[in-house]
């Protein structure tokens with residue numbers, strides 16, 4: 001909702017970190033340097049799967065370098081993403097590995113006074129490998145007799161054997177799926193495949209660690225959670241948390257890739273502790289590309305329905321390739337299944353998610369966490385069913401989506417809530433008008449070289465993983481904030497919550513300003529670290545404004561109550577009679593009594609009064625968990641143009657809608673949607689990663705351009721993208737706000753798939769829909785047509 | 800390793816460095832000068848995050864040897880705002896919300912500034928062609944295009960004439 005009733009919330013102020021960012025003075029982890037700093041490099045495995053027979057670092061040490069091998073690091077395995085609670089946390093990592101499980105696996109850390117010397121020392125290290133069977137596909141991995149990638153993992157303190165390289169399996173059952181399918185009049189089943197793309201955040205992961213004289217450490221790292229980084233480092237190196245200080249530095253993009261503690265962070269700490277010097281590790285792009293990718297998926301989806309298309313049963317089998325380490329497959333599989341359950345009403349469903357180890361770059365969270373994969377399958381299949389039934393996909397979906405009053409699964413079966421705000425009908429109506437939905441061509445009706453098509457997909461992401469249960473949670477989800485009134489009436493907001501770039505911290509400063517009744521510019525974002533801030537789990541699950549903003553609002557409410565209380569005494573009126581409002585001319589918040597015009601003072605005057613009379617600082621420190629996880633709905637309409645000579649697909653127009661409740665940063669929110677479209681276009685049409693099946697090497701070798709991140713000239717033009725917002729108010733969110741960020745991408749691939757179908761009359765069940773695939777499909781269609789064989793789109797199977 | 804003396808005018812100030820033959824201009828700027836606004840994104844000319852002006856031309860400092868820049872006039876993002884006043888393009892980036900994580904921003908602004916110097920009122924197509932080598936993963940580029948056009952002599956983004 002774009003609201004005019006608020007003063008700060010929804011205003012068009014420059015983002016608070018903007019000036020630092022446009023002048024180059026903002027500091028990101030790669031920009032940090034400290035006195036007497038050494039430089040670290042990491043020796044990475046050239047083999048995808050190999051036992052380490054021996055490591056000889058003597059030549060490196062003779063050069064003056066310090067080395068960190070498996071023998072030097074704590075041997076207890078950990079999981080680098082401690083968002084999940086211990087029973088859900090599969091631990092298979094050590095600081096450097098005992099065995100190479102993917103090309104690029106960190107085996108030895110090296111530090112030296114110069115980076116050049118560190119690199120020279122690294123090359124002097126000798127490792128003897130025993131090369132093992134390289135496993136690059138899930139089928140290979142699950143075959144009997146396949147080389148085990150991990151023998152066991154640590155789960156809740158116990159060794160859990162890994163059988164057939166299956167990292168974890170999860171099932172969800174709702175209702176009676178067999179009965180449901182037995183009653184179905186139509187059944188349709190399709191298989192979908194999504195790719196293993198690279199996050200391509202602009203900032204390569206970096207870290208600086210300074211050992212302190214008291215045995216503690218200070219760390220500057222690329223991370224989505226300074227507190228989780230702190231807790232892990234404390235656990236791994238057995239340092240009390242009061243002596244582990246992780247500083248908040250700006251993130252140069254992340255998109256999920258720093259939800260876990262980055263692999264170089266504990267290596268850097270180990271080196272610094274061993275060397276007795278501060279150490280910096282700034283990874284190269286090539287290293288970064290070998291470090292993290294998005295979870296790919298192979299999804300088999302079967303839906304059973306009545307003749308009119310009313311869904312009554314669904315079965316989904318999702319297989320995901322986690323690569324060499326299981327960073328978070330358990331919550332991922334829960335998320336995927338839960339997001340599926342929340343898209344359309346399904347009284348009977350069965351879900352089986354299986355995660356499999358391979359010798360490839362580890363998969364981790366990336367914008368959407370299971371939702372883009374679920375959306376691609378479900379939104380494409382719903383479009384296909386609507387077409388088969390001769391229904392308008394918009395009406396078909398509106399009739400069956402999970403909306404107001406329904407149950408939303410925030411991230412798997414453990415976080416659920418009742419839906420209290422729902423802008424879906426408005427989003428679809430507006431989007432359809434903006435794109436010209438009624439004027440779209442008939443699928444497959446065009447014959448020229450260039451063919452246009454319009455596609456639609458809808459969906460959501462969760463806003464956090466809040467839930468009402470007092471114990472037994474699968475995931476940790478709470479935030480903290482400190483708000484304090486300074487002696488001149490300005491306000492400091494101290495919050496460890498990280499901003500990925502979307503403007504979360506700026507938005508939260510507006511929430512605080514709104515509550516206190518002071519102008520936005522009076523609330524400053526304080527630099528902070530783990531010692532001076534309250535815990536925040538991590539900026540993930542689109543929880544920043546909804547959960548982090550709510551914690552800050554709680555603190556601001558308390559501060560406001562104190563301001564009113566003191567002002568009432570000073571002005572000699574009842575506290576209930578006072579209000580605070582921003583006065584732009586004064587540049588201050590003004591406290592006044594509407595009934596007694598002369599009883600007024602600015603917040604600054606009150607603050608000065610309290611200061612000069614030694615009455616203390618007004619402040620509040622609050623921590624909270626949201627008990628809901630409302631869906632941040634989104635709608636995607638895209639128009640593509642397919643060049644049938646080259647197979648290239650151009651994105652021509654888009655209408656993107658968001659139901660994020662109250663829009664706190666309107667222009668930035670619109671920017672989130674457009675950024676989502678860009679990443680969505682890459683995901684749907686171009687981006688992919690391949691691994692050599694023989695060697696397990698990344699075929700791109702770490703060349704970024706091979707990843708095909710969209711560039712400016714490949715993106716739709718400014719005037720061809722519309723963004724719009726639903727007029728909703730989320731009653732459980734701060735000033736009615738819920739999430740937006742990840743939702744901005746989730747339905748993208750399905751919208752592109754449906755648009756390509758509209759242009760060509762051909763369905764694609766695998767992304768990216770590359771020119772090669774388009775040309776092959778066109779050629780296949782031509783030969784089919786010439787033989788006058790099967791219908792071009794597969795029809796639902798009647799049972 | 801043999802060291803060479805390199806003299807630059809950096810953001811208007813004469814500077815002198817002793818560098819190895821293989822030292823990159825990017826490293827001189829980031830490590831010796833601690834001007835960290837110029838970013839490392841890839842080191843091999845793929846992303847544009849390291850763009851600076853060398854004798855007025857946008858240059859990928861990750862591909863430029865410091866010795867080959869000897870005698871040059873180099874301007875980094877830190878040299879753009881003069882006397883505490885933001886460059887109009889920097890202001891336009893803020894007005895148009897063209898900054899998200901901000902990691903690509905310095906390179907974007909350096910390339911955009913160069914375009915505007917050569918062509919004070921570029922069309923959208925001219926912006927797209929000139930800036931196509933600059934990667935941004937956050938914004939989807941629309942706001943950046945608007946920001947560059949908004950800092951041109953027309954003072955605003957304008958739709959192409961039909």
Ligand code: FES
Pocket residue numbers: 838839840841842843844845846847848849850859860861862
């Ligand atoms: S760092 Fe120079 S182009 Fe990427």
Ligand code: FES
Pocket residue numbers: 202252253501897898899900901902903904934935936937938
């Ligand atoms: S703003 Fe993040 S990469 Fe451009």
